[in-house]
Amino acid sequence: MRLRTxxxxxxxxxxxxxxxxxxxxxxxxxCAPGDLLSELAANPQISSSTLAQLRLEYGLDQPYYHQYAxxxxxxLSGQLGYSFVYQRPVAELIGPRIGHTVLLNALALAVxxxxxxLxxxxxxxxxxxxxxxxxxxxxxxxxSTPPVLLALLLLASAATFGLPAGGMTTPGRDTATFADxxxxxxxxxxxxxxxxxxxxxxxxxxxxxxxxxxxxxxxxQAKGVSRSRILLRHALPNAWNPLATLFGFSVSSLxxxxxxxxxxxxxxxxxxxxxxxxxxxxxxxxxxxxxxxxFLLLAGxxxxxxxxxxxxxxxxxx
Numbered sequence: 001m002r003l004r005t006x007x008x009x010x011x012x013x014x015x016x017x018x019x020x021x022x023x024x025x026x027x028x029x030x031c032a033p034g035d036l037l038s039e040l041a042a043n044p045q046i047s048s049s050t051l052a053q054l055r056l057e058y059g060l061d062q063p064y065y066h067q068y069a070x071x072x073x074x075x076l077s078g079q080l081g082y083s084f085v086y087q088r089p090v091a092e093l094i095g096p097r098i099g100h101t102v103l104l105n106a107l108a109l110a111v112x113x114x115x116x117x118l119x120x121x122x123x124x125x126x127x128x129x130x131x132x133x134x135x136x137x138x139x140x141x142x143x144s145t146p147p148v149l150l151a152l153l154l155l156a157s158a159a160t161f162g163l164p165a166g167g168m169t170t171p172g173r174d175t176a177t178f179a180d181x182x183x184x185x186x187x188x189x190x191x192x193x194x195x196x197x198x199x200x201x202x203x204x205x206x207x208x209x210x211x212x213x214x215x216x217x218x219x220x221q222a223k224g225v226s227r228s229r230i231l232l233r234h235a236l237p238n239a240w241n242p243l244a245t246l247f248g249f250s251v252s253s254l255x256x257x258x259x260x261x262x263x264x265x266x267x268x269x270x271x272x273x274x275x276x277x278x279x280x281x282x283x284x285x286x287x288x289x290x291x292x293x294x295f296l297l298l299a300g301x302x303x304x305x306x307x308x309x310x311x312x313x314x315x316x317x318x
Contacts, residue, residue, distance in 0.1 A: 003309065010305075014298045021294040022287045023068050029283060030064040058084050060283070071287060081284030085276070090288050093273060098292075100168065101269035105258050107185065108192035109250060116197050120204020124239075125212070125231060135205060139198035147257075151191040151264040163187060166266035191261045196250050203246050207239035214238065248304015252297040 055061045059070060074081055080090040123135030158165040164184050211217065212235050220230050250257075255270060262271025270289065277285040 006305075010298075010302055014295075014302075017294055017298060018291060019072075022071060022291055023065075025287045025290045026064040026068045026071070026283075029281065029286065030067075032281075058283075067283065071284060080288050083277075083282055083285045085280050085282040085285070090285050093285065094270070094288065094292070097268060097270050097273055100267065101255065101258060101262070101271070104185065104188055104192060104262070104267060104269060105255075107189045108258070109196065111189060112193040112196035112250075113200055113247070115193070116200025117204050120201045121208060121231075123201065123205040124208030125227075132205070135201060139201040139205075141198075142194050143198040143202075145194065147191055147195050148260045148264055150194050151187075151261045154187045154191055155265065158187060168268050188258075188261055188265045188267050191265065192258045195257045199246065199250075200243075203242055204239070207242050208235055211235040211238040244307035245304045247307060248300045248302070250300070251303050252300025255293050255296055 052061075059067055062070075071081055080094070082088075083090050083093055086093055119135055119138065123132050126132050126135070155165050163186060164170065165187075166184075168181060168184050170180055170184075208231075212230075217230060217235060255274075258267075258269065259271040259274060261267070262269045263275055266272075270292070273285070274289045276282070277289060
C-alpha cells in the first residue's frame with residue numbers, strides 16, 4: 001500500500017514538473033534578447049511590416065503566458081506545436097530522432113554498466129594493491145577526459161581502423177543494413193559509454209569493498225564460507241543499493257550525456273536538433289525538447305527508487 005501511495009505522489013509531482021518546465025522555458029526565452037526573426041530584421045530587403053506580420057502569425061508578439069497557453073492547448077489536442085525554422089510539426093521532427101538517440105544511449109549504457117561492473121568487481125575484490133591502482137587509474141583517466149575530446153580522438157582514428165567517421169549510414173546506399181548501422185554505431189557508443197564507465201567502476205569498487213569489510217562478511221569468512229559465495233550471495237546484494245540509485249541517475253541523464261557526442265559525430269539524434277533549436281530560437285521545438293529532458297529526469301529518478309525498493313523492501317520510498 002505504501003508503494004501505491006508513493007507512485008501516486010510521484011505521478012502528481014511529475015505532472016506538476018512537466019507543467020512548470022515549459023512555463024519557465026517560455027519565460028526564459030522571453031527574457032533573452034532577440035527572437036527567431038532577429039536575423040531577418042538585419043536584411044534591408046525585408047520590411048518592418050513584413051516582420052510584424054510574421055511575428056503576429058507565429059505568435060511572437062504575445063507575452064510568454066499566452067504562448068504557454070497556446071502550447072498547452074495544442075498539447076491537450078495531441079499537438080506538440082509547430083517548428084518555425086523547419087516549417088514542420090514538431091512531432092515529425094522529434095519522432096524519428098528519438099529512436100536514434102534511444103538506440104545510441106541504450107547500447108552505451110549497456111556497455112558502460114557491463115564493463116563498469118566487471119572492472120569495479122575486479123578492483124573491489126582484488127587483493128593486490130597494484131590491481132586496485134590500475135582499475136582506479138583507468139577510471140580516473142576516463143573521468144578526466146571530456147567526452148567531446150574523446151569523440152574527436154575516436155573520429156581521428158576512425159580511418160586507421162576502417163570505421164566511418166560520423167553519420168548513421170553510408171551515403172549513397174538505398175537501404176540501411178544492420179552491419180552498416182553497427183559500424184557507424186561503434187564509435188558513438190564508445191564515446192557516450194565513456195561518460196558513465198568510470199562512474200560505474202568507482203561506485204562498484206567502493207560499494208563492494210565496503211560490503212566485504214562489513215562484520216557479517218568477516219563472520220562468514222571465519223565460518224569457512226567460500227569467497228565466491230560470499231561475493232555473490234552477501235557482498236553484491238549489499239553493494240547494490242547505491243548502484244540502483246546510480247542507474248536511475250544514468251537513465252535521467254541520457255540526453256545530456258550524448259548531446260555533444262551526437263553533434264560531433266553527426267549522429268542523427270536529438271542532440272543536433274536541440275543545438276539548432278536553441279541557437280535559432282525555434283520556440284516550440286525548444287520547449288518540447290526541454291519537456292522531454294524533464295521527463296527523462298523524472299523517469300530516471302523513479303526507476304532508481306523502484307530498483308532500490310525492490311532490492312531491499314526495508315528502504316521504503318518516501
